[in-house]
Amino acid sequence: SYELTQPPSLSVSPGQTATITCSGDKLGTKYTSWFQQRPGQPPLLVIYQDNKRPSGIPERFSGSNSGNTATLTISGPQSMDEADYYCQAWDNSIVVFGGGTKLTVL
Amino acid sequence: VQLVQSGAEVKKPGASVKVSCKASGHTFTGNYLHWVRQAPGSGLEWMGTINTNSGGTRYAQKFQGRVTMTRDAAISTTYMEVARLTTDDTAVYYCAKEDYSTPGPIYWLDPWGQGTLVTVS
Numbered sequence: 743s744y745e746l747t748q749p750p751s752l753s754v755s756p757g758q759t760a761t762i763t764c765s766g767d768k769l770g771t772k773y774t775s776w777f778q779q780r781p782g783q784p785p786l787l788v789i790y791q792d793n794k795r796p797s798g799i800p801e802r803f804s805g806s807n808s809g810n811t812a813t814l815t816i817s818g819p820q821s822m823d824e825a826d827y828y829c830q831a832w833d834n835s836i837v838v839f840g841g842g843t844k845l846t847v848l
Numbered sequence: 849v850q851l852v853q854s855g856a857e858v859k860k861p862g863a864s865v866k867v868s869c870k871a872s873g874h875t876f877t878g879n880y881l882h883w884v885r886q887a888p889g890s891g892l893e894w895m896g897t898i899n900t901n902s903g904g905t906r907y908a909q910k911f912q913g914r915v916t917m918t919r920d921a922a923i924s925t926t927y928m929e930v931a932r933l934t935t936d937d938t939a940v941y942y943c944a945k946e947d948y949s950t951p952g953p954i955y956w957l958d959p960w961g962q963g964t965l966v967t968v969s
Binding site: 773775784832841842 | 882884891892893894897906908909942944949952954955956957958959960961962963
């Protein structure tokens with residue numbers, strides 16, 4: 743079965759850039775979405791189609807996907823961005839999630 | 849566009865649970881509705897999907913034979929039933945609407961329901 747791998751955690755300072763990776767075999771040939779999940783809340787779509795932002799998602803969120811790695815970038819993360827982030831892709835009509843990355847904004 | 853799920857449930861091992869997901873603000877039929885669960889302290893796990901138009905389903909291999917997804921188009925509601933519950937089924941269960949754009953087509957999951965906590969004890 744298809745697998746997506748994320749680092750379990752990442753810590754950044756507010757002035758830095760947070761880069762969360764998601765790795766999978768030939769992931770660049772599939773479209774990737776990213777979800778933000780704050781404690782006690784359902785997942786929120788922040789990136790779809792590799793690099794598209796839904797309405798209402800701040801411009802500091804961006805995405806890319808090439809080769810075997812998709813990347814979620816948060817430029818100048820704020821304390822409100824502290825959350826778990828999950829990548830997701832489709833493999834033969836099956837939905838696959840990465841294991842999630844806990845982002846801490848110090 | 850909103851998905852509203854049924855309330856929390858407490859079940860005994862061996863029992864079944866049926867969770868509902870009611871859609872409002874968009875056309876119910878012609879979409880796929882997905883179910884995803886999250887055990888305490890764990891990540892997201894895809895369970896399967898149902899075509900709200902035809903009722904056709906696709907389940908993750910892990911849940912085949914134990915999970916049943918149905919829909920009632922008249923009330924814009926989708927159901928997900930899990931049979932033969934064990935303590936490992938304790939989780940928050942989410943429904944999520946599949947959206948898409950063409951050409952491609954390109955798919956994504958948005959919005960999500962608020963979640964339903966199922967406790968098996």
